[in-house]
Amino acid sequence: MTALVWYRNDLRVHDHQALAAAVSSGLPVRALYLLCPGQWEAHQVAPLRRWYVLSSLRELGQALAALGIVLDVIDCGDFAGVPQALADYCRRHQVSQLFCTREYPLNELRRDRAVADVLGGLGIALQGFDDSVLVPPRALKTGQGTPYTVFTPYRRRWQHYLDEHPPAPPARPRKREAVAFRDDNSLRKALAALDVPASLQAHWQPGEAAARRRLQGFVREGLAGYKAQRDFPAQAGTSLLSVALSAGTLSVQRCYLMAREAMAREADTEEGALVWIGELAWRDFYRQIMANFPHLAWGAPFREETKWLQWQRDEQCFQAWCEGRTGYPLVDAAMRQLNQTGWMHNRLRMVTAMFLTKHLFIDWRWGEAYFMRQLLDGDFAANNGGWQWSASTGTDAAPYFRVFSPIRQSERFDPDGVFIKQYVPELHGLTGKALHQPWLAPMLAPDYPSPIVQHEGVRERVTAAFQQARDIGGSTGIVEAVKNRNCI
Known part of the structure; x- marks a missing residue:
C-alpha cells in the first residue's frame, strides 16, 4: 500500500501538512502533480505564471527526491480528466490514502467532489488540509451565523482565532534513502511549449528555496518599514511574496509566525508587522468569501x-x-x-x-x-x-x-x-x-x-x-x- 500526496498550489516540502501526514502514515510515499493546460486556458492563467509553476515543480521534484519521494507529473488535459487520471494512478501504485491541500474556487471544488466520488468507490481514504490559509474559510461566523462580508470585524475575529489556535506548521519530513530525480517528460514538454520572454523570466526566481530566502530578507530588512513604505511604488517597500504564496512555494503559516517572532524580538518591527499581518488577513478574507459565495466564480x-x-x-x-x-x-x-x-x-x-x-x-x-x-x-x-x-x-x-x-x-x-x-x-x-x-x-x-x-x-x-x-x-x-x- 502507498500514501499519495496530490500537489496543487502548494509546491513545497517545508511546512506542508499533507506531506507530513503522508510520511507519518508509515506507508511508502509518492507525490503527484496533474497538469491541466486546458484549465489554465479556461482560467486565463498568465504564461509567466505557468512558467513559474512548472519551474517550481522541477525544483520540488528534486527536493522530494532528496527525501526519498518520487514526484510524477501527468498531463490530463483539464479538470474533467483529473478523476480518471487519479483513479488509474492509484490503481497502478496501490494507493490506499490520498493527502492534499484544499482549494476553494468553484471549479476546483467540483473537481474535488468528482475525485472523492471516484476514489471513494475504490476504497481510498482522502484527507484534505486547509493549508493555504491561516484560518479555515468556514471557521468564522458572525453573531447571526453568517459568513463575514465586512473586513474589519472579520479581521478582529480572525486574530482572536489565531490567538486561540496559533499555527504550528509541521516539521520537514525526515530524509529517507534518496531516489534519483527524473526530469519528467510531461514537465519538459509543458515548459518547452511556453513562449515567455527571457526578459520577463529575469525578474523572478521560482521555487521554494528562493521564496524562503525572500521571506527571511524581508523580515530582516523590510518588515519594520513596511507601513511607511508600502504605498510608494518607487521604493522596495513590499515583500514581493504574493507569487510564492499564490503558488504555495511558501506557506502562509511561516509568514505569519516569522512576523510575530520579529515583533516579539524587536519592538521597532511591531507597527510594520501588524500592517503586513493585516494583508495576510485580507488574503484569508477573500478566500472565505470565495468558499462561502461560490456564485462569484x-x-x-x-x-x-x-x-x-x-x-x-x-x-x-x-x-x-x-x-x-x-x-x-x-x-x-x-x-x-x-x-x-x-x-x-x-x-x-x-x-x-x-x-x-x-x-x-x-x-x-x-x-x-x-x-x-x-x-x-x-x-x-x-x-x-x-x-x-x-x-x-x-x-x-x-x-x-x-x-x-x-x-x-x-x-x-x-x-x-x-x-x-x-x-x-x-x-x-x-x-x-x-x-x-x-x-x-x-x-x-x-x-x-x-x-x-x-x-x-x-x-x-x-x-x-x-x-x-x-x-x-x-x-x-x-x-x-x-x-x-x-x-x-
Whole structure:
C-alpha cells in the first residue's frame, strides 16, 4: 500500500501538512502533480505564471527526491480528466490514502467532489488540509451565523482565532534513502511549449528555496518599514511574496509566525508587522468569501443590485488602458509595469482598477480577466475581491462615490516621478506639476498622449450610473446620500 500526496498550489516540502501526514502514515510515499493546460486556458492563467509553476515543480521534484519521494507529473488535459487520471494512478501504485491541500474556487471544488466520488468507490481514504490559509474559510461566523462580508470585524475575529489556535506548521519530513530525480517528460514538454520572454523570466526566481530566502530578507530588512513604505511604488517597500504564496512555494503559516517572532524580538518591527499581518488577513478574507459565495466564480457581482449597472463597452479605451496610453502618468506607468514584469504594486492595482471602472466606466470583469492574463501572482479570490472592491460591486466595497484621483495619487505616492519615469520615458523631461499633469506642458512631452477622459465630473457620472441601476433593478438603498467629501 502507498500514501499519495496530490500537489496543487502548494509546491513545497517545508511546512506542508499533507506531506507530513503522508510520511507519518508509515506507508511508502509518492507525490503527484496533474497538469491541466486546458484549465489554465479556461482560467486565463498568465504564461509567466505557468512558467513559474512548472519551474517550481522541477525544483520540488528534486527536493522530494532528496527525501526519498518520487514526484510524477501527468498531463490530463483539464479538470474533467483529473478523476480518471487519479483513479488509474492509484490503481497502478496501490494507493490506499490520498493527502492534499484544499482549494476553494468553484471549479476546483467540483473537481474535488468528482475525485472523492471516484476514489471513494475504490476504497481510498482522502484527507484534505486547509493549508493555504491561516484560518479555515468556514471557521468564522458572525453573531447571526453568517459568513463575514465586512473586513474589519472579520479581521478582529480572525486574530482572536489565531490567538486561540496559533499555527504550528509541521516539521520537514525526515530524509529517507534518496531516489534519483527524473526530469519528467510531461514537465519538459509543458515548459518547452511556453513562449515567455527571457526578459520577463529575469525578474523572478521560482521555487521554494528562493521564496524562503525572500521571506527571511524581508523580515530582516523590510518588515519594520513596511507601513511607511508600502504605498510608494518607487521604493522596495513590499515583500514581493504574493507569487510564492499564490503558488504555495511558501506557506502562509511561516509568514505569519516569522512576523510575530520579529515583533516579539524587536519592538521597532511591531507597527510594520501588524500592517503586513493585516494583508495576510485580507488574503484569508477573500478566500472565505470565495468558499462561502461560490456564485462569484460565475462572474457575478457580490452586491446583486449592481448587476444592473450599464457599463461602457469601449474597446478602444480599454485597449489604451491595457497598453498604458491613458494620458495619466501613474496609471500608464502601472500598466506598463504589469506588461513588462508580470507584477504590479498593490497601491497601483487599486489606482488602475478604479480608473477603468470609474473614469472609463468599463466593466470590472474586463479588467479582472486582463490582470489574470498578465499577473505572475494571479490568484482568483484576491483578484476578484480587489476588482469588485474598486468597482464598488463587491463585499466590503469602496463606496460607489469614492473615486481615486489619478493626479493626486501620483503626487502623493510618486512625488518626484521616479517610478513614472522608469516606465514612461516620454516624460523624462518633465518635473513638478507638469510631470503629473503633462497636458499642462504638451510641448515638453510631444510623444505622450492626451488624457482619454477628464477627471472632473467622474464622481457625478458614477453617482448617476448607480442611481440608474437602482431604478432599473427596483431595489432600494444602493445610492446613499453623497456627503460633502472630495475625491481622494
